[in-house]
Amino acid sequence: MSSGLAITQAPSPNFDARALPITMIVLHYTGMESAEAAIARLRDPEAKVSAHYVVDEDGSILQLVDEDKRAWHAGRSHWRGITDVNSASIGIEIVNPGHEFGYHNFTDAQMGALIPLVADIKARHAITRGNVVGHSDVAPARKQDPGELFNWHALARLRLALPRPTRNLVDPGWPDAGFMLALERFGYNVEDGEAAVTAFQRRFRPELIDGEVDGECRCILLALLLPKPQGED
CATH class of the missing domain: 3.40.80.10 (Peptidoglycan recognition protein-like)
Incomplete structure (x- = not known):
């Protein structure tokens, strides 16, 4: 207990x-x-x-x-x-x-x-x-x-989970295959690529969940891979 x-x-x-x-x-x-x-x-x-x-x-x-x-x-x-x-x-x-x-x-x-x-x-x-x-x-x-x-x-905001990155975002311009490699590096199983992107969006960009890689998704994922993700938290 x-x-x-x-x-x-x-x-x-x-x-x-x-x-x-x-x-x-x-x-x-x-x-x-x-x-x-x-x-x-x-x-x-x-x-x-x-x-x-x-x-x-x-x-x-x-x-x-x-x-x-x-x-x-x-x-x-x-x-x-x-x-x-x-x-x-x-x-x-x-x-x-x-x-x-x-x-x-x-x-x-x-x-x-x-x-x-x-x-x-x-x-x-x-x-x-x-x-x-x-x-x-x-x-x-x-x-x-x-x-x-x-x-x-x-x-x-209490440092009990990762924040959604919101500051100093930069689009690395990865092709979709590069995004998948980065998503796998972050932790996801990417065997079903669309499902993995959807799960990532549901967690870090819940206002738009479409399973498609876009510039905002790339920006967020790159920031999460940095030593200290910068968010409003």
Whole structure:
């Protein structure tokens, strides 16, 4: 359990042993019609899915799996050379119906609970900002969550995630193949190029998600590859 936070234990049987040290936090939305349905599924041995934590819309936090265990939240995923993302990460499910059931803004109470939870986990495991990611970042061909409505800025301004670069942007003029090489260097799986670009846009340019490489995308990615991304954060 994370110290200093009000967390209710709701154990799930869906876990196994880690094979890697914890170096990542992966944020999800539940993508189901209700919190109750999502929590029941995450605790159902037949479903074979779980997460370490669930943050409900009222800000309450459940812990389903101990952090030293490997929860089954990321599925087939890849980030910065790691293919067993479950072994390397803490998974946090944020209650939201998702794109299928009426996607909407995350509540202030949720963000108010999520931020100290992420801060606590990040500090205890010495996780870098660049490894606090969304499910769509690690599985771009399969997932959209937590989606374009998630307030990454709220985390970034507290140095809990990378900011969207906004200052001193320069277009490197890469061809699309060069952009893909840079995107892979940053951390994405680019086997499905359009899906990878879409995931990148959903995370760093959510107002226009079209899967197409343009000058703004090149500017943002180049800035992210620099030692210190410069944003409003």
